[in-house]
Amino acid sequence: MNRKEFIFKSSIGSGSLLIGTQFSATTGKDFQQKKTSSLQLLSKFNFEIDKLRIQQLGNHFIWGVANAAFQVEGATQIHNKLPSIWDEFSLQKGKIKNGDTANQATDFYHRFAEDIRITKELGFTHFRFSIAWTRVITEDLHSENLQGIEYYIQLLKEIQSAGLKPWVTLYHWDLPALIEEKGGWANRQIINYFKRFVEICADHFGDYVDRWFVVNEPAAFTALGYLSGYHAPGKKSPFNYLKTVHYVCLSIAEAGRLLRVKCPQKKIGIAYSYSVVHGASPKDASVVTRVDAFLNRLFVEPSIGLGYPEKDLPVLKRLKNYFEPGDDELLKFDFDFVGVQYYFRVVVGKSVFIPFFGGREIPASKRGVSMNSMQREIYPEGLYDCLLRFKNYGFKDIVVSENGVCYRDELKDGEIIDTKRIEFFQAHIDQLVRAKIEGIPINGYFVWSLTDNFEWSEGYNDRFGLVYIDYPTQQRIIKHSGLWWQGLLVAPSQ
Ligand code: GCO
Numbered sequence: 281m282n283r284k285e286f287i288f289k290s291s292i293g294s295g296s297l298l299i300g301t302q303f304s305a306t307t308g309k310d311f312q313q314k315k316t317s318s319l320q321l322l323s324k325f326n327f328e329i330d331k332l333r334i335q336q337l338g339n340h341f342i343w344g345v346a347n348a349a350f351q352v353e354g355a356t357q358i359h360n361k362l363p364s365i366w367d368e369f370s371l372q373k374g375k376i377k378n379g380d381t382a383n384q385a386t387d388f389y390h391r392f393a394e395d396i397r398i399t400k401e402l403g404f405t406h407f408r409f410s411i412a413w414t415r416v417i418t419e420d421l422h423s424e425n426l427q428g429i430e431y432y433i434q435l436l437k438e439i440q441s442a443g444l445k446p447w448v449t450l451y452h453w454d455l456p457a458l459i460e461e462k463g464g465w466a467n468r469q470i471i472n473y474f475k476r477f478v479e480i481c482a483d484h485f486g487d488y489v490d491r492w493f494v495v496n497e498p499a500a501f502t503a504l505g506y507l508s509g510y511h512a513p514g515k516k517s518p519f520n521y522l523k524t525v526h527y528v529c530l531s532i533a534e535a536g537r538l539l540r541v542k543c544p545q546k547k548i549g550i551a552y553s554y555s556v557v558h559g560a561s562p563k564d565a566s567v568v569t570r571v572d573a574f575l576n577r578l579f580v581e582p583s584i585g586l587g588y589p590e591k592d593l594p595v596l597k598r599l600k601n602y603f604e605p606g607d608d609e610l611l612k613f614d615f616d617f618v619g620v621q622y623y624f625r626v627v628v629g630k631s632v633f634i635p636f637f638g639g640r641e642i643p644a645s646k647r648g649v650s651m652n653s654m655q656r657e658i659y660p661e662g663l664y665d666c667l668l669r670f671k672n673y674g675f676k677d678i679v680v681s682e683n684g685v686c687y688r689d690e691l692k693d694g695e696i697i698d699t700k701r702i703e704f705f706q707a708h709i710d711q712l713v714r715a716k717i718e719g720i721p722i723n724g725y726f727v728w729s730l731t732d733n734f735e736w737s738e739g740y741n742d743r744f745g746l747v748y749i750d751y752p753t754q755q756r757i758i759k760h761s762g763l764w765w766q767g768l769l770v771a772p773s774q
Pocket of ligand 1: 497553728735736
């Protein structure tokens with residue numbers, strides 16, 4: 281996610297390659313010719329070394345791709361789908377770059393079979409996606425919308441019949457607008473609304489789903505949605521923000537308990553964001569501590585019984601105002617596994633002007649470091665720090681549920697030569713190996729994302745996919761990075 285605006289807008293309160301037949305299925309007419317040029321370009325990568333590298337992760341290591349409903353589905357007004365906060369936010373002028381909307385997105389709603397086929401061809405075995413709350417309930421916020429439910433059953437069946445495992449995120453940020461009208465995540469009633477959504481999903485999809493993630497990146501959607509207002513629903517109230525923190529934490533644990541009863545055989549997890557935080561100089565250590573508590577610890581620690589990190593970020597003491605008797609216990613839930621999502625490092629320095637944190641971010645653009653197209657630093661070592669942190673918390677089963685990089689990829693002669701993205705993956709896989717060798721229980725890695733998609737307030741400029749989307753035609757074109765993964769995961773060793 282783009283956490284560019286996250287902290288500080290928030291804090292002021294407001295070898296030779298055997299691609300073989302797999303390749304031909306999705307690359308169209310000029311296949312022979314393109315294959316040759318792609319092979320030449322890709323041959324500069326030494327697949328034997330890459331393969332040896334991933335072998336160190338073990339034969340059972342999970343390789344997958346991820347996406348999220350609102351970012352890909354499109355079809356926002358079909359089959360009685362309700363509007364979500366993101367549908368409404370996108371209609372407001374100036375909220376999304378270039379006035380983009382997700383009305384069509386990548387049309388995954390209609391084209392999922394093609395995307396699943398590509399996933400399979402690239403050699404991935406797991407497919408992570410999210411369920412839109414707005415498709416599976418009706419306006420009374422309780423009854424089931426059978427048409428929306430049927431869509432997800434078809435999707436799950438397609439994933440399974442391709443031999444892939446579906447890992448499903450229940451909440452990836454698209455709250456029904458009708459619930460936001462009642463206060464959204466800042467209204468304690470949200471716990472019951474969320475439980476009803478989870479119940480519908482467990483009842484209808486439980487047999488198909490391999491693993492559950494109850495929510496995606498709680499630290500991000502609360503701060504961006506209710507504190508900085510940079511994301512939907514665009515609210516900027518520190519008090520409401522604190523309420524959302526507590527009610528989201530309670531909703532997470534309640535959802536976990538409900539799933540454990542409803543789907544006792546299935547593993548239940550959550551996807552947390554993590555950004556390694558460093559100080560510009562040793563004097564900045566206290567700022568690092570506060571920002572780290574806000575970005576990385578706030579939602580993890582109550583769940584594992586440590587409570588909110590209020591010693592290190594004193595403003596969090598105000599969370600007690602929203603406690604009811606028994607909440608200390610209700611916050612806890614023992615997840616079967618944890619998903620961690622790592623994109624970039626944050627560097628901070630002291631600043632007396634920023635309340636609560638006493639520091640500000642020093643942008644990557646001022647530090648002369650390598651960056652993605654959203655001007656975020658590329659810092660692979662941070663992935664290792666993240667994994668170590670979660671091991672130290674005591675998690676026994678860790679997966680990277682998202683990692684990837686955006687660039688403004690351009691289609692030239694039918695190809696996208698995204699060598700920098702390949703290098704990004706190599707460097708991050710190195711950190712997985714480093715973690716594995718040191719005994720960190722890292723068991724899987726999901727690329728964000730299979731295809732380019734709607735990057736929230738950033739619209740469509742920044743592309744994260746292994747597969748390029750030509751938006752006017754919705755044509756899918758596998759980028760070199762996609763071919764690189766295919767070479768790594770599918771081609772036999774020499
Ligand atoms: C997030 C979300 C994804 C983003 C991805 C790239 O972390 O923000 O899980 O929806 O698109 O992270 O920014």
